[in-house]
Amino acid sequence: MLKTAHGQINTPVYMPVGTQGTVKAISTQELKDCSAEIILGNAYHLYLRPGLDIIKKAGGLHKFSGWDRPILTDSGGYQIFSLATLRKLSDEGAEFSSHIDGSKHFITPEKAIDIQQTLGSDIMMILDECVHYPAARDYVEQSLALTTRWAKRAREYFKSKGDEGQVTKGQLLFGIVQGSTYLDLRKKAVEDLVGIGFDGYAIGGVSVGEPEHLIQEIAAYTAPLLPENKARYLMGVGTPPDIIQAIASGIDMFDCVIPTRNGRNGQAFTWDGDIQLRNAEYKEDFRPIDETCECFACRNHTRAYIRHLFNTQEILGLRLVSLHNLHFYVKLIQLSRKAIKEDRFGGFKDEFLKRYNKPKEK
Amino acid sequence: MLKTAHGQINTPVYMPVGTQGTVKAISTQELKDCSAEIILGNAYHLYLRPGLDIIKKAGGLHKFSGWDRPILTDSGGYQIFSLATLRKLSDEGAEFSSHIDGSKHFITPEKAIDIQQTLGSDIMMILDECVHYPAARDYVEQSLALTTRWAKRAREYFKSKGDEGQVTKGQLLFGIVQGSTYLDLRKKAVEDLVGIGFDGYAIGGVSVGEPEHLIQEIAAYTAPLLPENKARYLMGVGTPPDIIQAIASGIDMFDCVIPTRNGRNGQAFTWDGDIQLRNAEYKEDFRPIDETCECFACRNHTRAYIRHLFNTQEILGLRLVSLHNLHFYVKLIQLSRKAIKEDRFGGFKDEFLKRYNKPKEK
Numbered sequence: 130m131l132k133t134a135h136g137q138i139n140t141p142v143y144m145p146v147g148t149q150g151t152v153k154a155i156s157t158q159e160l161k162d163c164s165a166e167i168i169l170g171n172a173y174h175l176y177l178r179p180g181l182d183i184i185k186k187a188g189g190l191h192k193f194s195g196w197d198r199p200i201l202t203d204s205g206g207y208q209i210f211s212l213a214t215l216r217k218l219s220d221e222g223a224e225f226s227s228h229i230d231g232s233k234h235f236i237t238p239e240k241a242i243d244i245q246q247t248l249g250s251d252i253m254m255i256l257d258e259c260v261h262y263p264a265a266r267d268y269v270e271q272s273l274a275l276t277t278r279w280a281k282r283a284r285e286y287f288k289s290k291g292d293e294g295q296v297t298k299g300q301l302l303f304g305i306v307q308g309s310t311y312l313d314l315r316k317k318a319v320e321d322l323v324g325i326g327f328d329g330y331a332i333g334g335v336s337v338g339e340p341e342h343l344i345q346e347i348a349a350y351t352a353p354l355l356p357e358n359k360a361r362y363l364m365g366v367g368t369p370p371d372i373i374q375a376i377a378s379g380i381d382m383f384d385c386v387i388p389t390r391n392g393r394n395g396q397a398f399t400w401d402g403d404i405q406l407r408n409a410e411y412k413e414d415f416r417p418i419d420e421t422c423e424c425f426a427c428r429n430h431t432r433a434y435i436r437h438l439f440n441t442q443e444i445l446g447l448r449l450v451s452l453h454n455l456h457f458y459v460k461l462i463q464l465s466r467k468a469i470k471e472d473r474f475g476g477f478k479d480e481f482l483k484r485y486n487k488p489k490e491k
Numbered sequence: 492m493l494k495t496a497h498g499q500i501n502t503p504v505y506m507p508v509g510t511q512g513t514v515k516a517i518s519t520q521e522l523k524d525c526s527a528e529i530i531l532g533n534a535y536h537l538y539l540r541p542g543l544d545i546i547k548k549a550g551g552l553h554k555f556s557g558w559d560r561p562i563l564t565d566s567g568g569y570q571i572f573s574l575a576t577l578r579k580l581s582d583e584g585a586e587f588s589s590h591i592d593g594s595k596h597f598i599t600p601e602k603a604i605d606i607q608q609t610l611g612s613d614i615m616m617i618l619d620e621c622v623h624y625p626a627a628r629d630y631v632e633q634s635l636a637l638t639t640r641w642a643k644r645a646r647e648y649f650k651s652k653g654d655e656g657q658v659t660k661g662q663l664l665f666g667i668v669q670g671s672t673y674l675d676l677r678k679k680a681v682e683d684l685v686g687i688g689f690d691g692y693a694i695g696g697v698s699v700g701e702p703e704h705l706i707q708e709i710a711a712y713t714a715p716l717l718p719e720n721k722a723r724y725l726m727g728v729g730t731p732p733d734i735i736q737a738i739a740s741g742i743d744m745f746d747c748v749i750p751t752r753n754g755r756n757g758q759a760f761t762w763d764g765d766i767q768l769r770n771a772e773y774k775e776d777f778r779p780i781d782e783t784c785e786c787f788a789c790r791n792h793t794r795a796y797i798r799h800l801f802n803t804q805e806i807l808g809l810r811l812v813s814l815h816n817l818h819f820y821v822k823l824i825q826l827s828r829k830a831i832k833e834d835r836f837g838g839f840k841d842e843f844l845k846r847y848n849k850p851k852e853k
Contacts, residue, residue, distance in 0.1 A: 438543070
């Protein structure tokens, strides 16, 4: 359970990704219909478009986007190191060129706080350097030292500002554990961040190109080092099995674009694994995506119809699969939560993985 | 009021266009939320994709698409003469190549009935030749004679088949009045079709390239010639003022892609005229599209937000404007219906046109 300015969040929780102030192809009502408790917004994208002036005048991101439940905003760290070009890092901050129009911008740990306070998110993330895989140990050590200095500055700046005049009072600030695949550096990062003190801790710098098993190794190693009474958030992960395994490692929060991004390409998740609805085998399959699912797509439409929609480039197709996948992710998390409460998560996990990974009959 | 196998329809009525078995970007629930009473499907498109086999196995178009209210299907006449290539007309029927894969097909007036009976639409349209503008009188005379022969064959074939074994019992069959811009030919077409006898009559071959005022002239001339106790349907028309004016001429039914097609480009309809939401002037406009509208978009989102969605190519933008425009069209028709019942349509029409066409303050 996590208390935010816009309401409590049950954990573990999956956060649909609303990069540009909308979860792609999905309405706020549909998010509520699938019991999404919190969504993610992206400071980098929103800072560039529509820009902070407009969001400030709208009264913050909640009002601008029409979403009244909690929002977590990423600081932009990940985007500066993945999307933006011509980055120049200094102790002061990160200079980068917009991926949209090439315009130059300079973000400091303090400015990242300012931006997220203008957005008025419930949970802010610190600015960090997100190192890609593979990275030399030397580089990671230096980078981590910078991220830690930035974390300290962010925390102090946030503390000094207080709630006065803020769109969202009682904002939370999360630290981000970096350290690439070097577990001892992950440990050091945890110690330094916990020393500074944050409202929650994310494990960042995963899902950045490393082999899949390393994500789980990093999560399994790092999560137990983090304070038990604070939320632990694994950034950008992952497939349904990834999520189930990370929950077993003690992770509380997830964000991932897979349900919507893959949904837009026709990939749907079911308890028996994922299926590609554009495939010819679904041409005359008049069953719903998932017989047990209660989402709008499964209650009203068949695989054959959705395949037809993809085949004819109809937007409703990607809407329906995105919607179903979000339902599936939220349901997966809800069932995990229930299993944890009832102290039978291990069995739930094994059963889920066995069924999900079972080869499909052809 | 029009009775169909899937329920009664109040007239005048606007039919959202669901060419390929879906109103573009809109769900069946959203269609119901905006009180759509009937939608249009397209035999040409559905015959090519997903094909009749699949729709037959699904149990008809209603079941295939998940829409349980009435459906009118166009025969494909218009598409054969606008989309398909390499057409070859004979007395027997129309040969054409698919606009998708070039495959050859041959449609007769009888086959058009068979197709629409497999689709199981509530209202079928006869196969006609849809002549484009401008067309020489000689050509139109010959074409009209063919359309009339086809109409007679369609009517007889439909009668001979009966309801036995049909997906939708009690299907209606509408004739289509052609004649291009030659009013005497329109008159002859009406006489011939009424002589054959149909469940309703459409005015086709409008909105095919002619100057706008001709659409209204043809409608105003033709509608009063048609039987008062049968539905009169003006095909493919039009803008909100077009519709209001055609109602004044006695038209009962409309279909038009403008609300959804223009909606996907950011054009929204309001009682004060249409607005282009991508324009910079809406950047900081935190009002809904229309203050008085009760659609989801207007209840939850601002012009500034929707502009941002278009600016960032987010699908939710075109969803919201399509949805709003459909609400607007249905509301326009509902208010017209009310005004007709209360015998004050003339005043309603003048007031609507005055406000709608008033130059906007800048």
